[in-house]
Amino acid sequence: MNRRTGMLLAALVLPLLLVGCGDKLQWYVVSPATPAGRANLLFMLGGLKYTILLSMTAILISVTLGLLVALPGLSTNLFARSFNRVYVEIVRAVPLLVLILWVYYGLPIMMGIAINVFWAGVVALALSDSAFEAEIFRAGIQSVDPGQIEASDSLGLGYLDRMRYVVLPQAIRRVLPPLGNQLVYMLKMSSLVSVIGMEELTRRARELVTAEYRPLETYTILILEYLVLILIVSAGVRWLERKLAVREHR
Amino acid sequence: MSLDTALSPVIQLCNLTKRYGSFQALTDVSLTVASGERMVICGPSGSGKSTLIRCVNQLEKHDAGRVLVNGVELGKNRKALRSVRTDVGMVFQQFNLFPHLSVLDNLTLGPMRARKLTQDQATQLAMRYLERVKIPEQADKYPSQLSGGQQQRVAIARSLCMEPKVMLFDEPTSALDPEMISEVLDVMVELAESGMTMMVVTHEMGFARKVADTMVFMDAGRIVEQSTPGEFFSNPQTERGKLFLQQILQH
Ligand SMILES: Nc1ncnc2c1ncn2[C@@H]1O[C@H](COP(=O)(O)OP(=O)(O)OP(=O)(O)O)[C@@H](O)[C@H]1O
Ligand SMILES: [Mg+2]
Numbered sequence: 001m002n003r004r005t006g007m008l009l010a011a012l013v014l015p016l017l018l019v020g021c022g023d024k025l026q027w028y029v030v031s032p033a034t035p036a037g038r039a040n041l042l043f044m045l046g047g048l049k050y051t052i053l054l055s056m057t058a059i060l061i062s063v064t065l066g067l068l069v070a071l072p073g074l075s076t077n078l079f080a081r082s083f084n085r086v087y088v089e090i091v092r093a094v095p096l097l098v099l100i101l102w103v104y105y106g107l108p109i110m111m112g113i114a115i116n117v118f119w120a121g122v123v124a125l126a127l128s129d130s131a132f133e134a135e136i137f138r139a140g141i142q143s144v145d146p147g148q149i150e151a152s153d154s155l156g157l158g159y160l161d162r163m164r165y166v167v168l169p170q171a172i173r174r175v176l177p178p179l180g181n182q183l184v185y186m187l188k189m190s191s192l193v194s195v196i197g198m199e200e201l202t203r204r205a206r207e208l209v210t211a212e213y214r215p216l217e218t219y220t221i222l223i224l225e226y227l228v229l230i231l232i233v234s235a236g237v238r239w240l241e242r243k244l245a246v247r248e249h250r
Numbered sequence: 251m252s253l254d255t256a257l258s259p260v261i262q263l264c265n266l267t268k269r270y271g272s273f274q275a276l277t278d279v280s281l282t283v284a285s286g287e288r289m290v291i292c293g294p295s296g297s298g299k300s301t302l303i304r305c306v307n308q309l310e311k312h313d314a315g316r317v318l319v320n321g322v323e324l325g326k327n328r329k330a331l332r333s334v335r336t337d338v339g340m341v342f343q344q345f346n347l348f349p350h351l352s353v354l355d356n357l358t359l360g361p362m363r364a365r366k367l368t369q370d371q372a373t374q375l376a377m378r379y380l381e382r383v384k385i386p387e388q389a390d391k392y393p394s395q396l397s398g399g400q401q402q403r404v405a406i407a408r409s410l411c412m413e414p415k416v417m418l419f420d421e422p423t424s425a426l427d428p429e430m431i432s433e434v435l436d437v438m439v440e441l442a443e444s445g446m447t448m449m450v451v452t453h454e455m456g457f458a459r460k461v462a463d464t465m466v467f468m469d470a471g472r473i474v475e476q477s478t479p480g481e482f483f484s485n486p487q488t489e490r491g492k493l494f495l496q497q498i499l500q501h
Contacts, residue, residue, distance in 0.1 A: 150309050151346035155360035155412060156336035165359055169350045 007231075029214040030221055040208055044221060047204035051229070054118065054193060054200060055186045058125035062186075063179070065126060066133020071163075073138045084134065091131035097192050100124040104196045121193035129186055136182070140175035141167055173244050180237035184230050191226075201225050258285050259318075260416045260447050261306055266315035268301055268471075275301045277471045279315070283416065283464075288448045290458040290479070293468035294494060299451040302468070303418050306449065307338045320415065336364050339409030339417040343424050345401045347393040353380070353404050354389040357411050365412065372411070379407040383437050399430030403437055416447040423454060453498055459483065467491050 030044070031037030073084030094102075104120035107113075115123070144167050152162040172179075194203035205222040209215045261283040268276040275298045283289050291299050304310040305317055308324050308331055317324045319334045348356050357376035361367040367375065380386040383403035385396075393401055402422055409417060419438070423431045435457050442448055442461040452458065458465060458479055465482040467475040467490075475482060475491050486492045 145346075147342060147344055147346040148348065150340075151342065151348070153309060154307055154335060154338070154340035155408070156332050156364035157360065158332060158364075161363040165351075165363065166348055170348075173350070 025217060026214060027217055029208075029212045029217050040212065041221075044201070044204050044208060044218070044225070047199060047201035048225065048229070050118070050198060050200040051187065051190050054121050054125065054190045054198065055183070058122045058129065058190070059183055059186050061122065061126035062129035062133050062182075065130035067137050069130060069134035070137035070141065073134065074141055084138075088131045088134055091127060094128065096124065096128045096189055097195065099128050100192055100196060103127075117193070117196050117198045120196060121190070121198050125186060125189060125193070128189075129182060132182055133179075136175050136178045137171065140171035143174055144170050173241075176237065176241045176244070180234065180241075183233055183237065187230055187233065188226065259283060260285050260287075260320060261449065262316070262318040263302075263305070264316040264318075266302070266305060266312050266317065268298075268305060268310060268312050275471050276305070276312070279471075279473055281466065281473065281476070283447060283449055285415075285447055286445055287463050288442050288461050289450070289464045289466060290462040291449065291451045291466045291468060292453060292455075292458070292494070292498075293474075297468040298471040299468055300420050301471075303420050303449060303451055306418055307335055307340055309340075332364075336360075336412050337415045339412055339414035341402070341405050341409055341417065341419045341422045343421040345393070345398075345405045345425070347401055347405055347408070349393050352390055352392055353385075353396070356393070356404060357408050360408065360412050375411050375413075376407070379410045380404075382410070382440075383407045384433075397430060398426045399433045402426065402430075402434045406434075406437055406441070410441075416449065417441065419448065419450040419452065421451050421453070423452065455483070455498060467494065469494075 028034060028037055030041045032041060069084055069087050072080035073088075075081055100121065103124040104115065104117065107120070107123075108115050148166055148170065149162065152166045157166070190198075190200055191202035194200060194206065197203065201222060205218050209218050212218070259282045261281075263279055263281050266276055266279040267274070279298075279302060281289075291302065293299055301310055305312050306319065308317070311325060319338060322330050322334055324331055324334060348359070351359065354373065354376055357379065358369070358372035361372040361375055362369065377386060377389065380389055383406055385400055385403055385407075388396060388400060388404070393404065396404065402425075406417075406422075422438070423434050426434065431454070435454060438448075438450070438457065439461055448461075450457075450462075462479045465475070465477055465479050466473055467482065467486070467488075469490050474488050475486060477487070481487075482491070483495065486495055
């Protein structure tokens with residue numbers, strides 16, 4: 001979905017929701033016109049900070065981790081490849097919600113450390129996503145023409161230089177669309193961290209529902225919050241794709 | 251053999267054997283390339299020319315026999331291989347330029363990362379070789395913006411920037427449109443005249459006549475004939491050599 005269709009969709013859906021359902025909708029809870037509504041709205045938007053912070057921190061870690069797991073998967077060494085397979089298969093098999101609960105309640109007991117809600121969320125999201133990132137990177141790196149590797153080898157470049165200057169720049173351009181997908185997925189899945197009490201968008205909405213008992217209006221606003229956030233991120237990813245493509249084939 | 255050693259061989263292959271699975275691509279290939287020597291290798295498709303030339307810088311690992319470059323035996327020690335590779339330039343049929351880097355960056359990458367030159371030194375070097383292949387004005391373009399002939403000249407310049415002791419060419423003009431072949435061959439002739447040691451796989455017999463010191467004719471993974479171009483073209487010693495020349499010189 002590009003930016004224009006996104007806007008169009010929002011423009012169609014919003015008025016429908018606002019007027020279409022008649023007296024079933026009581027928008028006063030989040031009406032910007034009244035002081036109470038404004039306060040509720042701001043309370044909900046306050047969760048944005050943690051949703052973004054959580055997702056961005058987690059995606060940075062999971063991309064790095066994913067790359068580090070992908071590289072042994074491309075090795076000629078059987079042991080290295082097995083490590084990659086085992087990691088991907090195990091991590092991919094754990095449901096995210098279960099992983100969040102395990103990291104928050106289980107990990108501190110196992111490691112004898114205290115972990116706060118934010119870092120528990122980051123660790124769980126990053127770990128879970130890293131298996132997918134690893135597969136994306138492996139596919140991207142494998143798609144680079146073997147002639148590129150032969151050219152690097154014949155220039156006497158070592159493994160790290162070859163990866164850093166030749167293979168990864170080309171692989172990353174190709175995997176930007178799936179990486180963008182993972183970023184969107186991460187933003188949405190961060191809502192699950194609300195179960196351990198993270199004050200992000202979803203948690204704030206649930207608290208407001210408990211206080212005001214207007215679930216329809218509150219959760220509708222919540223959906224719109226995610227929609228807008230993700231449309232902006234999608235536009236950003238597309239901009240990056242275009243920018244990198246232009247540099248290659250001006 | 252003693253004469254060859256006196257001329258200080260850059261490349262020595264002894265009883266080289268290479269298999270792909272159960273298929274024998276090279277059988278008992280031995281040859282020596284002396285410093286300054288220009289060797290042209292020809293032969294029918296599938297005869298093992300690419301395999302041979304790729305064994306020299308170990309893009310293919312041989313199964314038996316020995317590969318020595320500047321007296322260093324390859325295939326055992328990884329560290330030796332990397333330093334040898336900076337001494338052996340390679341030009342590919344498909345150019346293999348780095349598409350995400352500008353022409354200049356294609357040329358400076360090797361010198362900066364493998365030879366540890368500074369950016370300034372590498373840029374100077376790159377511009378010098380771009381002038382030598384006659385496209386200094388394309389330095390800031392990307393490979394996809396150049397013609398095939400220009401791309402191959404950039405690829406040659408990229409190898410030269412490593413200031414190698416020997417250049418390997420694997421059918422450098424086979425992927426080019428006919429009108430671009432001569433601009434690449436001209437650069438290669440000039441390179442030969444400058445004294446570069448060269449090992450060239452090509453079907454361009456005009457080029458071979460002009461620059462080759464030694465002609466090698468391969469068939470079915472073996473060296474079938476090795477002689478001077480004069481002898482090879484006027485009087486090939488084998489039936490297969492004759493047949494090959496007939497087919498290729500018909501055009
Ligand atoms: N990676 C590979 N795996 C299996 N067989 C291979 C491989 N590379 C080459 N061969 C086989 O080895 C033989 C020699 O191949 P090579 O590429 O060296 O021939 P060539 O003389 O360069 O031919 P051409 O003129 O077509 O380039 C061919 O029969 C080819 O099919
Ligand atoms: Mg070949």
